[in-house]
């Protein structure tokens with residue numbers, strides 16, 4: 001592919017960033033990649049200073065919600081090489097989201113070439129402190145200006161990057177949702193479309209007002225089985241086994257989830273991907289067999305769940321130690337990403353010089 005043209009910012013904001021106190025999503029790097037889809041094809045991308053866009057208030061994404069995104073991470077490994085974690089799999093997922101939302105696909109080459117270029121331009125923004133990374137946010141939204149309800153003929157693809165630390169500052173308290181629904185089978189839950197998140201705000205806000213950090217979503221029909229959490233898939237350790245809800249069309253096929261299941265196999269941890277009922281989680285607490293619960297995701301990495309509220313009853317999990325399954329999995333994942341362990345699965349993509 002052609003080299004991507006770059007318009008450099010005359011005013012870098014890099015020196016204003018406190019890399020020891022990043023939080024999540026607070027800072028956006030100096031540049032962004034922008035590409036248009038028009039005349040039936042994805043046009044050449046360009047890199048410009050991060051800033052506002054001029055867009056039509058009648059653009060279709062604002063009205064009818066054709067908007068999707070990805071979330072991925074880049075690191076500097078122990079040899080100071082720039083790497084991206086599993087970009088090919090993120091590309092496969094953006095294709096699924098695009099298909100579900102009737103958007104035109106883009107090739108893996110186009111997607112990864114674009115990621116490489118924007119990361120290289122803002123390489124100085126890639127944090128090197130422990131637990132930090134450059135979060136990558138590719139997204140696509142409909143830009144055709146029309147009020148009629150239709151599939152857009154025009155789109156923008158943008159990549160923003162953001163130096164980030166941990167998503168959650170401390171272990172989370174979650175509430176099993178038994179009234180509201182995030183996604184139903186046959187809907188858009190498996191796609192990373194903006195509406196899934198907007199629709200989750202109200203129930204999540206109610207849960208926050210009740211003192212919880214997140215909702216644990218359950219199946220839309222009966223609220224009997226666990227689906228996932230707001231920004232992460234969930235895993236449990238029940239009776240010594242690592243258990244996670246099997247994928248359905250209502251659950252995002254998390255790349256962290258997929259990676260950790262493979263790593264659990266390597267660590268000889270017994271794994272079950274199956275329906276996980278709220279009743280068995282409750283029983284697991286009552287019998288002392290549920291020893292761990294955690295959320296897994298690109299932003300969340302591995303986030304400890306400290307307590308689960310089921311129908312108003314609060315169940316607390318034991319404190320987590322370094323022998324726990326979650327911390328062993330997390331360490332293995334981080335070590336592979338940073339080059340301290342061999343990348344047996346070919347997950348770590350090195351950005352060419």
Ligand code: PLP
Nearest residue numbers: 231232233252254255256297298
């Ligand atoms: N589920 C939801 C709803 C998410 O937003 C995310 C984050 O991307 C995940 C699960 C975890 O997916 P991944 O590990 O691919 O980031």
Ligand code: COI
Nearest residue numbers: 071072231297298299300
């Ligand atoms: C991610 O982990 O990449 C997510 O998309 C979660 C959240 C920041 C929306």
